[in-house]
Amino acid sequence: MIRISWDIDSKRWYHHEQNVMVVWGAADDPLPFSPSLKKDFSFTLKKNDFNKAGPIIGILTSSKKNLPFIGNIDTFIRLTRYVHEQGGLAVVFSAMDVSLSSIHGYTLSPGDSKWRRVKIPPPDFVYNRIPYHKDEASQEFQSLIAWLDNFSIRYFNHCFFSKWQTYLIMNDNPYLQRFLPETMRLSSKQQLRDFLNEHNQIMIKPCAKSKGKGIFSLEWKQDGTISYKSNNGIAYTHLDHLWSIIHNRKDLIMQPFVKRKQYHARPFDYRILVQKLEEDWHVTGYGIRCTGRSRLTTHVPSGGKLLPAETAPLDMKIIRRMSSEIGKALDRATGPIGEFSIDLGVDSENRYWIFEINSKPMVFDENDIQKKSIERWYQQILWMTGFAASDIKGPSPTHTIVKGG
Structure with missing residues (x-):
């Protein structure tokens, strides 16, 4: 581990380990030394066998006039705090914040937990949480992807999925065809x-x-x-x-229209979270949602209600095979993919139906799923960026779990 701090006056980062050459970021930029530690804005980072500090994680979102960034701020806070607790540095940024060899973004100050603007080198990893489809269709986003590729920066979940495109991808897989409604x-x-x-x-x-x-x-x-x-x-x-x-x-x-099973006369379906760990796909967990009164969909923001997972257990042998086949198919067609969620319905004859695949899963209201998901998310990032994952810890109990994402 190595201590770094941000100097507000010089607008630069420094490390504080004498007689050691330290690099960081995707381009292995030198991290300058200073004996003066800025305690109110300092972080402890991992250091690998090559004296590289990190990982630096960029959380990509959108910007808006008069606002530095937009999106689910609670999600950004949760992820940023977790990365900092684990020995990394997380910075929220938009495509407009990227220059030739650096990013100006925002991170949480350890002293007062306020967002502070900082400059970082090209990060080790970028996590796409852009909230709107139109922003991924912009020229700025396409230029950013080219910038990431130029520095060989690892990322996953390149963009939102199209329902039609994911149907075509899955329909090419003989195992998955049986779960697809005619489309x-x-x-x-x-x-x-x-x-x-x-x-x-x-x-x-x-x-x-x-x-x-x-x-x-x-x-x-x-x-x-x-x-x-x-x-x-x-x-x-x-x-x-x-x-x-x-x-x-x-x-x-x-x-x-699939007539799903019902709970107290209300149809319900499943949200299944699937994440990649190294080269394999794993089911992190699933939640059950039933429709709100006089509602069509089960999404909680639209009036849907949570049900306990034991209300209607799934056949996990089928779900694990289904999830693995979906992950491999998406990776081949649209990769790189690191996580996705499945909207799944079960009809009165107990037949499983895949309704939708989401590339940017919402935050799960089930705390056990949310806890495991952030651990696996960070574990995969460490593996992709070459930092040790053996000492990864669970999220702090102070993390706020919020709806949406």
């Missing part, structure tokens, strides 16, 4: 009519939204009208009117 891109009114005629009740989902946003169901009624249900309620319409509203949408997919 089609919505492209014409006649196609919509035919799909409704075949299945009577269907789900419509935007390819590039998460947390249940934009999802609605359609069902033919006996009088020829269509029941339109979303988290905002139920309306009745006709096909022509419905198509006049959605015909310009190019990002919608259709699936048959």
Whole structure:
């Protein structure tokens, strides 16, 4: 371990171990020595066999006018504190904070736990927590990815997943095909009519939204009208009117409506967290969510309710195989992947259905899953960056577990 500190006046980092040459960051930049330790802004970092201090972890998010960064701030605090406790340095930044050979970002000051702007060399690892799809489509993001590749900086979860693309990837896998509902891109009114005629009740989902946003169901009624249900309620319409509203949408997919098992007359499904440790995929845990009253989806921010995992246990042999197959397929097609979550439904015949794969899992409300997830997250980063993981500790009990993420 080695002590470093940030000098506010010179805007530089220093180490404090005499007669030792220390480097840090992806480019192995020299870390200058100073006998003067700034105790109010100092950190203890790991040091590997090559006198490299670290790891330096960049947490990538978005910025906004008049705000240095945006996103789930509680998640950033939780991750940053954990990294600091474990002997690393975490800095939150956006693509706009990157220069030719450094990053200006924000880290928590140990003295007062306030966000302080600092400068770091190219980090050892970058964790993508950009909150909006549109920001990953920007030229700034593409330039950042090229910058990371130029310095051979390790990262995972390159971008949000498209529901349609992940369906195609999984549908190429013979084992996973059995868990996939029939899925089609919505492209014409006649196609919509035919799909409704075949299945009577269907789900419509935007390819590039998460947390249940934009999802609605359609069902033919006996009088020829269509029941339109979303988290905002139920309306009745006709096909022509419905198509006049959605015909310009190019990002919608259709699936048959799966009648899931219920708890007290409310459908429920599962959130399964899967993480990579070295080269293997592991199920970290799963939670159960049931729909809120008169709601379509089970997402907690939309009114969903948590159920204990023992309410309806899963066959973990199937889940582990499914998770491993998904991880390997995604790695090959879109890699590098380090974690994902599965939205899984089980119907009345006990058949498993994969509804969605999320590249940026939300924070789990179950404390045991959240504790294990942050340990595995950091363990994988240490393995990828060449720092010892044998002395990794659990998160402090002072960590705040919050909804969202």
